Amino acid sequence: MRRWESYFWPLVALVAVLILWRQGVIYSGTKVFPSPFEVQRGLAELIRKGLLWGYIGDSLFRVGSGYTLAIALGIPTGIILGWYPNASSALNPVIQLMRPISPLAWIPLSIVWFGVSNFAAIFLIFMASFFPVVVATMNGVHNVPPMMRNAGVNFGLSPAALFRRVIFPAALPQVLVGLRIALGISWLVVVAAEMIAVDSGLGYLIIDSRNAGKRYDLVIAGMLLIGGIGLCLDLSIRRVELLKSVRWGFRNE
Amino acid sequence: MAQTATTAPERAVEAAKISVRGVSKIFKRDGKEVNVLDNINLEARKGEFVCILGPSGCGKSTLLNIAGGFLKATTGSITIDGEEVNGPDPRRIFVFQERGVFPWMTVEGNIGFGLFKLPKEERRHRIAHYVKLVGLEGFEQAYPQELSGGMKQRVEVARALAVNPDVLYLDEPFGALDSITRLIMRSELLRMWEAERKTILFVTHDIEESVQLADRVVVMSTRPATIRRIVEIDIPHPRDISSPRYLELRDSIFEEIGLAHKV
Numbered sequence: 141m142r143r144w145e146s147y148f149w150p151l152v153a154l155v156a157v158l159i160l161w162r163q164g165v166i167y168s169g170t171k172v173f174p175s176p177f178e179v180q181r182g183l184a185e186l187i188r189k190g191l192l193w194g195y196i197g198d199s200l201f202r203v204g205s206g207y208t209l210a211i212a213l214g215i216p217t218g219i220i221l222g223w224y225p226n227a228s229s230a231l232n233p234v235i236q237l238m239r240p241i242s243p244l245a246w247i248p249l250s251i252v253w254f255g256v257s258n259f260a261a262i263f264l265i266f267m268a269s270f271f272p273v274v275v276a277t278m279n280g281v282h283n284v285p286p287m288m289r290n291a292g293v294n295f296g297l298s299p300a301a302l303f304r305r306v307i308f309p310a311a312l313p314q315v316l317v318g319l320r321i322a323l324g325i326s327w328l329v330v331v332a333a334e335m336i337a338v339d340s341g342l343g344y345l346i347i348d349s350r351n352a353g354k355r356y357d358l359v360i361a362g363m364l365l366i367g368g369i370g371l372c373l374d375l376s377i378r379r380v381e382l383l384k385s386v387r388w389g390f391r392n393e
Numbered sequence: 394m395a396q397t398a399t400t401a402p403e404r405a406v407e408a409a410k411i412s413v414r415g416v417s418k419i420f421k422r423d424g425k426e427v428n429v430l431d432n433i434n435l436e437a438r439k440g441e442f443v444c445i446l447g448p449s450g451c452g453k454s455t456l457l458n459i460a461g462g463f464l465k466a467t468t469g470s471i472t473i474d475g476e477e478v479n480g481p482d483p484r485r486i487f488v489f490q491e492r493g494v495f496p497w498m499t500v501e502g503n504i505g506f507g508l509f510k511l512p513k514e515e516r517r518h519r520i521a522h523y524v525k526l527v528g529l530e531g532f533e534q535a536y537p538q539e540l541s542g543g544m545k546q547r548v549e550v551a552r553a554l555a556v557n558p559d560v561l562y563l564d565e566p567f568g569a570l571d572s573i574t575r576l577i578m579r580s581e582l583l584r585m586w587e588a589e590r591k592t593i594l595f596v597t598h599d600i601e602e603s604v605q606l607a608d609r610v611v612v613m614s615t616r617p618a619t620i621r622r623i624v625e626i627d628i629p630h631p632r633d634i635s636s637p638r639y640l641e642l643r644d645s646i647f648e649e650i651g652l653a654h655k656v
């Protein structure tokens with residue numbers, strides 16, 4: 141594929157979707173679903189009223205806090221579990237039991253504990269991203285080939301140096317996979333959390349636009365913003381995977 | 394010093410560097426015992442190149458891992474310079490197949506891996522020296538995934554040599570390489586060995602490889618491994634691999650293992 145083509149065809153597809161959308165709205169005569177122009181006007185209105193950046197900022201702040209907290213606690217936990225087989229066989233059943241529970245199931249408890257506040261949303265994000273980070277880190281550390289561990293020991297490394305210079309870098313690609321999954325889930329969860337637990341942010345924008353005046357143009361605008369920002373988050377964490385010191389762990393890059 | 398060595402060939406003047414005494418190894422797995430090594434006795438002189446030759450699964454890697462300090466013998470012991478092996482030690486480095494290089498580090502990073510105790514300047518010098526010795530100039534900043542199998546193997550050998558060990562253990566180091574690269578790597582290894590004169594224990598299941606490389610070939614049986622015979626390869630390097638003596642030694646090992654060398 142030539143260079144321009146890799147931009148050209150996606151652009152064509154995007155325009156085609158917009159046209160289909162517009163024509164669909166016109167032919168069906170729907171009163172609920174807005175056309176692309178109405179959505180664009182809705183967006184402009186949000187910017188004019190000075191709400192947009194605040195909402196985006198609030199959502200990103202919640203994701204940022206919960207996710208950072210999950211990393212700060214999840215990576216050390218995963219390392220300990222991966223390093224001490226006894227710890228992991230003791231705790232693994234609990235982790236495996238907690239893992240399939242949707243983070244949204246924590247909503248009632250989070251509201252009881254934290255009320256309608258940022259903390260409730262941050263707690264939900266934390267619950268959503270903690271387990272993927274722990275499990276990925278644990279597996280990463282556990283799966284370091286014994287050969288590499290032995291090589292490190294052979295050169296006389298202390299346990300701390302062995303960890304820093306061999307175990308951690310060897311596990312890092314798997315840890316990054318976990319971080320990426322966790323970030324994706326966090327962004328999904330923040331929308332749901334904001335519909336229930338707080339009164340700002342992109343999730344709140346969607347639910348409030350519907351409740352306050354059936355402003356479906358703003359609902360769709362909010363959805364598109366969520367999609368766009370989620371995509372940017374994923375692209376930026378993918379860039380980390382391209383660093384040469386971790387790229388070896390991503391087979392098909 | 395006594396006069397024990399007066400009639401022996403000059404190499405025998407040196408005392409044993411590595412001595413393996415009565416080493417046996419029994420693995421316990423699922424309640425069953427697997428007898429892998431059975432009373433192995435072996436010596437290697439300082440600077441000697443010893444090949445351990447045997448069929449796959451006979452226990453060669455197990456023996457080498459015991460010598461490296463990664464495994465404990467069930468009975469018997471291994472001493473190096475009279476000191477019992479109790480664990481891994483930077484004075485004796487284990488070289489795995491090329492998979493042992495650290496993929497998150499550059500060639501330079503890998504080769505300098507064991508030099509963390511040296512001052513920066515000296516470390517730089519050493520790295521440069523060994524990059525040159527293994528012929529990887531121009532690839533200092535390359536990552537292993539950008540290198541061929543043979544180059545990765547050179548990195549691993551250089552990483553081992555850089556810490557100036559007395560002993561190198563090589564476990565089928567060229568097993569994963571194509572046959573042409575393998576031939577090149579053998580002569581490269583001999584060149585480095587002649588430059589640095591480390592004591593080498595080299596494990597292989599390839600008869601030709603052992604006769605091309607070693608001063609002595611230790612021929613092992615199938616599991617539980619015992620030593621069938623130790624063959625002295627008295628051909629100077631570089632070895633002519635179609636010379637009558639080479640063929641004679643090679644064929645005697647083929648016979649020892651019970652293989653007719655016809656296809």
Ligand SMILES: Nc1ncnc2c1ncn2[C@@H]1O[C@H](COP(=O)(O)OP(=O)(O)O)[C@@H](O)[C@H]1O
Binds near residue numbers: 420422447449
């Ligand atoms: N940790 C272990 N536990 C149980 N059996 C083992 C273990 N390591 C090796 N073995 C067995 O010991 C035998 C010899 O293995 P190995 O030394 O790797 O052979 P070689 O290197 O000669 O191919 C094999 O049958 C293998 O299955």
Ligand SMILES: [Mg+2]
Binds near residue numbers: 455564
């Ligand atoms: Mg082996």
